[in-house]
Amino acid sequence: MIKRFFGIAGLLAGLIGCNGKPPLDNPSRGSIVIAADESFQPLVTQLTSAYAGIYPDVHFDVVFRPEQEAINMMLHDSARMVFTTRLLKPNERAVLDKRKIKGANEKIATDGVALIINKANTDSLITMTELQSIFNGQTKLWGQLKGGNQNTPITLVFDNNNSSNLEFVLNTFKIKDLKNIRIFTTHSNREVIDFVRKNPSALGFIGVNWISDSDEPLSVELAKDLRVVGVSDKLNPTKRDDYFQPFQEDLGMLRYPLRRPVYILSRETHPGLGGGLINYVVRDAGSLIIRKLGLWPRIPYDRIINLTK
Structure with a gap:
């Protein structure tokens, strides 16, 4: 019984980590909130679903709001990242700068x-x-x-x-x-x-x-x-x-x-799940999904088809 107790305690300690905080998410595990303008619902739904299909320990809580509300969610740490049609304005960038958050922005499509x-x-x-x-x-x-x-x-x-x-x-x-x-x-x-x-x-x-x-x-x-x-x-x-x-x-x-452009803006401060999604979107697989949806990916992925008689 005592051994079992210490085994469970050790497992919990491993999960919580040495500093008493939950372990950080990473590109293949974890859960984050994503905000997006509702006009991008089909695009965001397909991209996040495809990524989560590869990594079963990943969960995206996607919230659709008008663009300004979605950006505000990211600025005030209610969302890790946001799909938007524009970069941050100077006053918005200042919110992250004040917290010394460099973040990231990536154009993914037209x-x-x-x-x-x-x-x-x-x-x-x-x-x-x-x-x-x-x-x-x-x-x-x-x-x-x-x-x-x-x-x-x-x-x-x-x-x-x-x-x-x-x-x-x-x-x-x-x-x-x-x-x-x-x-x-x-x-x-x-x-x-x-x-x-x-x-x-x-x-x-x-x-x-x-x-x-x-x-x-x-x-x-x-x-x-x-x-x-x-x-x-x-x-x-x-x-x-x-x-x-x-x-x-x-x-x-x-x-x-x-x-108009489509951007992903992120406030992520470590190599986490948000960065994993961004890499997926701008590379081959994400590019194919964007193309399938009828948009123009930032980095077009050419499919080579060999025809034989």
Whole structure:
């Protein structure tokens, strides 16, 4: 009995460690919290699930929040790392500097904000100038656009008041005041899709990874009865080839105007589970998952196929 007691005590001491603290996580064992903007839910879910599938002693608690909330979670140590569309601002970087945390940031992919419309709306091409006019409040009706087939008000639909999709578009067009535009926010990218499917006058903005994975049944289902709008940055485009959609090649070749980077930001201070996930994402396996989702990986992984007769 005494031997058994000391055996258990020794095991507990080993687990706790010499300094009385739980052992640190490492790339193949442990549990961490990850925060991410909801527009990246399909991407983050597949990457973390694939990594955890390799290491059974790994657990990721993934929390989806609007981008600013997700970043704040990482800054205040409620999350180890965050998937985001931007680097930290100087005042945010100062929070980590004050704690002498160097952290890490890694660009992993190029993403696009997709514009979606109801299948009944045949006006599936738009220019950046026309979008600027809509966000400035000068263009209010679909009929005012070149090729518009209805005279209803344009309703802009986003997933959240503080989402990366909305912030990116407002920054792109330098919009400070939303009073002059007809805008509606839901609670998720999926709700944006549902809203657009039911409303022919809606113009929805979502993360393209929600509808770009042709091998994923949910992605295929969500893309039904929708049109993805082609966007041109030319002032007066003359042909269909002047417009581009937010899919892989046009993202990688920098042709789609509403493209944006995807970063992983981390506050990790030791070679831990967060670093293991980052290495996995930027290397071959993670790159293939990013490519499968229709985004453009930072380091494209070329698959070599040998054909024999």
